[in-house]
Amino acid sequence: MSLRSYVIARILLTIPMIMLLLTFVFLVVRVLPGDPASLHFEKQVSPEMLLDFKRRLGLDKPLIVQYFEYLAGLLRGDFGKSMQDFSPVSQQIFSAFPATLELAIFSSIIMVLVGVVLGVQASRSYNSVRDHSIRVFGITSYAIPVFFLGEVLIMIFAIYFHLFPAGDRIYPGMAPTGLTIGGLHWSSGLYVLDSILEGNPTKLGVSLRYLFLPSLTLGTVLCGIFIRLTRGNMLETLQLDFVTAARARGLKERTVVYGYALRNAFLPILTMMGLQFAALLAGAVLTETTFSWPGLGRYLVDRISFRDYTAIQGVVVFFGILVAMVSLAVDIIYAYLDPRIRF
Amino acid sequence: MALLDIESLVVEYHTLRASVKAVDRVSLAMEKGHTLGLVGESGCGKSTLGLSTVRLVPPPGKIASGHIVLGETDIINCSDEEIRKVRGKRVGYIFQDPMTSLNPVKRIGAHFVEMIHTHEPEVSDQDALKRGKDVLERLGILPERIDDFPHQFSGGMRQRVMIGLALALGPDLLIADEPTTSLDVIVEAQIIELLKELKESLKLTLILITHNIGIVAETADRVAVMYAGRLAELGQTDDLFEKPMHPYTQALLKSVPNITKKGQVLSWIPGAPPDLAEPPPGCLYHPRCPHAFDRCKKEEPLLIKHNGSQVACHLYDKR
Amino acid sequence: MSMKKEKPQGRILVQLFPSLANLASRGLAGWAILIGAAIVAVMAVMTVVAPWISPYNPIAINVGPILSPPSAEFPLGTNHLGQDMLSRVYSGGAIMFQVAVLSVIVCLVVGVPIGLFASYLGGYTDKVASLVMDSIYAFPGLVLAIAIAAMLGPGVVNMALSIAVVYVPSYFRIIRSQVLTIKELPYVEAASMMGAKSRTTLFRYILPNVIPSIVAVATINFADAVLTSAGLTFVGLGLPVSTPDWGWDLTYGRRLLPSGAWWVIAFPGLMVVLLALGFTMMGEGLSELFNPRLQK
Numbered sequence: 001m002s003l004r005s006y007v008i009a010r011i012l013l014t015i016p017m018i019m020l021l022l023t024f025v026f027l028v029v030r031v032l033p034g035d036p037a038s039l040h041f042e043k044q045v046s047p048e049m050l051l052d053f054k055r056r057l058g059l060d061k062p063l064i065v066q067y068f069e070y071l072a073g074l075l076r077g078d079f080g081k082s083m084q085d086f087s088p089v090s091q092q093i094f095s096a097f098p099a100t101l102e103l104a105i106f107s108s109i110i111m112v113l114v115g116v117v118l119g120v121q122a123s124r125s126y127n128s129v130r131d132h133s134i135r136v137f138g139i140t141s142y143a144i145p146v147f148f149l150g151e152v153l154i155m156i157f158a159i160y161f162h163l164f165p166a167g168d169r170i171y172p173g174m175a176p177t178g179l180t181i182g183g184l185h186w187s188s189g190l191y192v193l194d195s196i197l198e199g200n201p202t203k204l205g206v207s208l209r210y211l212f213l214p215s216l217t218l219g220t221v222l223c224g225i226f227i228r229l230t231r232g233n234m235l236e237t238l239q240l241d242f243v244t245a246a247r248a249r250g251l252k253e254r255t256v257v258y259g260y261a262l263r264n265a266f267l268p269i270l271t272m273m274g275l276q277f278a279a280l281l282a283g284a285v286l287t288e289t290t291f292s293w294p295g296l297g298r299y300l301v302d303r304i305s306f307r308d309y310t311a312i313q314g315v316v317v318f319f320g321i322l323v324a325m326v327s328l329a330v331d332i333i334y335a336y337l338d339p340r341i342r343f
Numbered sequence: 344m345a346l347l348d349i350e351s352l353v354v355e356y357h358t359l360r361a362s363v364k365a366v367d368r369v370s371l372a373m374e375k376g377h378t379l380g381l382v383g384e385s386g387c388g389k390s391t392l393g394l395s396t397v398r399l400v401p402p403p404g405k406i407a408s409g410h411i412v413l414g415e416t417d418i419i420n421c422s423d424e425e426i427r428k429v430r431g432k433r434v435g436y437i438f439q440d441p442m443t444s445l446n447p448v449k450r451i452g453a454h455f456v457e458m459i460h461t462h463e464p465e466v467s468d469q470d471a472l473k474r475g476k477d478v479l480e481r482l483g484i485l486p487e488r489i490d491d492f493p494h495q496f497s498g499g500m501r502q503r504v505m506i507g508l509a510l511a512l513g514p515d516l517l518i519a520d521e522p523t524t525s526l527d528v529i530v531e532a533q534i535i536e537l538l539k540e541l542k543e544s545l546k547l548t549l550i551l552i553t554h555n556i557g558i559v560a561e562t563a564d565r566v567a568v569m570y571a572g573r574l575a576e577l578g579q580t581d582d583l584f585e586k587p588m589h590p591y592t593q594a595l596l597k598s599v600p601n602i603t604k605k606g607q608v609l610s611w612i613p614g615a616p617p618d619l620a621e622p623p624p625g626c627l628y629h630p631r632c633p634h635a636f637d638r639c640k641k642e643e644p645l646l647i648k649h650n651g652s653q654v655a656c657h658l659y660d661k662r
Numbered sequence: 663m664s665m666k667k668e669k670p671q672g673r674i675l676v677q678l679f680p681s682l683a684n685l686a687s688r689g690l691a692g693w694a695i696l697i698g699a700a701i702v703a704v705m706a707v708m709t710v711v712a713p714w715i716s717p718y719n720p721i722a723i724n725v726g727p728i729l730s731p732p733s734a735e736f737p738l739g740t741n742h743l744g745q746d747m748l749s750r751v752y753s754g755g756a757i758m759f760q761v762a763v764l765s766v767i768v769c770l771v772v773g774v775p776i777g778l779f780a781s782y783l784g785g786y787t788d789k790v791a792s793l794v795m796d797s798i799y800a801f802p803g804l805v806l807a808i809a810i811a812a813m814l815g816p817g818v819v820n821m822a823l824s825i826a827v828v829y830v831p832s833y834f835r836i837i838r839s840q841v842l843t844i845k846e847l848p849y850v851e852a853a854s855m856m857g858a859k860s861r862t863t864l865f866r867y868i869l870p871n872v873i874p875s876i877v878a879v880a881t882i883n884f885a886d887a888v889l890t891s892a893g894l895t896f897v898g899l900g901l902p903v904s905t906p907d908w909g910w911d912l913t914y915g916r917r918l919l920p921s922g923a924w925w926v927i928a929f930p931g932l933m934v935v936l937l938a939l940g941f942t943m944m945g946e947g948l949s950e951l952f953n954p955r956l957q958k
Contacts, residue, residue: 016793017793017796017797017800018797020793020794020797021797021798021801024797024798025809028809028810028813029809029813032810032813032814033813033814033815036813039813126402127402127403132690139939139942139943139946140935140939142938142942143885143889143935143936143938143939143942144935144938145889145892145893145896145912145931145934145935145938146893147892147893147896147912147916148892148912148927148931148934148935151915151916151919151927151931152931154919155919155924159919159920239401240443241438241439241440241443241444242443242444242445242446242447244394244399244401244438244444245436245438245444245445245505246446247399247430248397248399248430248431248436248438249430249431249436249454249457249458249461249508250427250428250429250430250431250432250458250461250462251427251431251457251458251461252427252461253423253427255457255461260446263448278800278801278802278803279802279803281802281805282802282803282804282805283804285802285804285805285808285893285897286804286893286896286897289896289897290916300805300808300897301897301898304808304812304897304898304899305898309812309813312808312809312812313809316805316806316808316809319801319802319805320801323800323801323802324800327800
């Protein structure tokens, strides 16, 4: 199967999946509870107020109409209006998203780095105390609720040792401004990137300090699967003939392990990163809440306490589409790199 | 002065079930320029023995006791760095399956360059490549093919490449572990011829590990027969083939079909090799041996000298 | 304790639960199962006998000084309401256990039949079911659970349902992959050639062989359910305040940390970790036992 036909098939598959997801979310938010509008109000509210409220949000129309308006809106990038102040949810989503993205990126780096390095170490000392401890660490880290770990780290490193800040993303005045060329201005919303673009090392340092604990928390909780994957892969590969043959030629152990064996694990690790993206987002919700990190996750949790169901719907839909896009991208990249699918 | 001296080597595999002696007190000595054929059936420990000489026994295997001395180097106790220098430079190793022994994503030239660089870092890339090309040419492969990938070669050619890599740094000792088992008969014959020729011209010391006694007959000066981790018989090739002493050797030789004799009944050795986790008492071969008597079931036969060879069998132990 | 199912028609030897003595000899995987099961059992027992062994009523306020650190009288300290943390820890697992068990039951009741039928029947049914399941599976679990729980409201059943919806696809996938393999095996073909009805083939032949995988998935499901219910509680979708719950203590305990009261969050947190770990170890051990990865 050629690359092109694979890509096309994959895209064609994504479309029904996204449709299903959108429909599912719609059913959950608009149909399941009966009437999301009245659910929003804690106290009794007069029928006229309720009707007015519904009209402003488009919730008074028949379900079918609502459904199509919902889909049409999404095509335009309209994720609905908040129940709290009728402002467009998309605005909030796009302003909060970069923070979540940055957290996700750095958490992935830690997740893969820690996971792969530990996995390699474990495989090299098969069945030793070190191997078993690493494996135990891998499963234990997943068993720790991410917010618990976050709190523990905050206690130790922020409150006790004062090494890192206990929350938030940056302190006032330090937000990097990004790239400025002449009168043109562009910032990505990713503070690390923006501070590099701005050429401001102080801001870079501050951004990283704030980013460190949340990324460490989320990365640690999810690294277990990478430990297992790398370890398993390495154990298999290190047994293969060409590894023994390489050793027999007198090659340095480090060359053999990293150059020969790890190369094989590379592709599966990449795929796993793609698969873990959804888990990253889920974990981000809790991490952001713990660290008061102003991302989409915290926004979602916020909206829950306000019973802002339309906003919740918007965020959940956004998450769904995001994950679908990312996994599509990962599949395509993987297909490109894996010669079996390509040729 | 022996090039390689193996003394009472014991290699154990530790599994959850039991500890198994893959190599049990084997002693061998190799003189420079000699060829030893190491034969035995699958699982008898011959490959493990070969791998031990360069300390490449895979876990859960471990060298438990004994001595291996290559020239002046104590193979078992030397440092990791020292053994690494031995591998490839002083001992060349040829593996059974050339398809899986070469790195599929590296060109042949890269294999040579990498290896030469590891041992002789001062050599330039071009020189290393040149040496590789020379070696290939010597082995009957077009030197331009140095830029090809392993999968672009046929089985026999790949094995020649392996031999080339093993010889590229001019090792004193060459160990070939089942070099022809994965090849068809015609290619096998070619490779054996090649080995014979190289042996002569390069004055190689060669250990040929195989379960095929046939090829050992024409290439080896001496033959060592292993059974279940122990040495059954060790002697000059001609002596062994004409007058095999150990019942196992005799059975092995008998089981090779002879084209010239018509109407032969194919003979085989009844029974199966022992489960090394629970080995039988006394001589490991006694359950299958037609000449076994009382002593064989109780006492393990030690290797003794008899008629210029060595054999581990109570039949020859007149005590 | 070895259960062998020998049906008169198709004789399938299904060794469902290896005897306890056997487990220890199966190396690391066996130990993992034993230790994990022990942890879970101890915690379950603890939760059940909590009313009898708790020194104080877990929801009674002011039984002790507010926010007092662990002491002889209150080994795990007290929280901001003067409640005894030890008693709260003893009974705090009740909600989680209930939610976990309920969600697993729902998953089994819903996911297993769908998995079996869809993959056995193949064709359109299979394609549609797979599409739906894959869509849910790809989604970030907690987010979906949050959406459902938010709409359904608080309560054990609702939490369990939200979690169940998120995890049904996992069962579906495992069952499907198993069924597809087993379907092709000669003895199954032989059975249908001998005239066995589809239903018979499915239940007598395929199901028993799928059960080990289901058990493995279910145990890991338990672990995830525990963690997800903690997560749901954390974002405010948990239960009314009065019921003692580790998740709730974890959530509320956060606010008490800056004042130095670490014990409110630490002990319940430890309990959650242990419980999740126990289930995970069982699940990992079981998966390794039934599909050994590395044959060394």
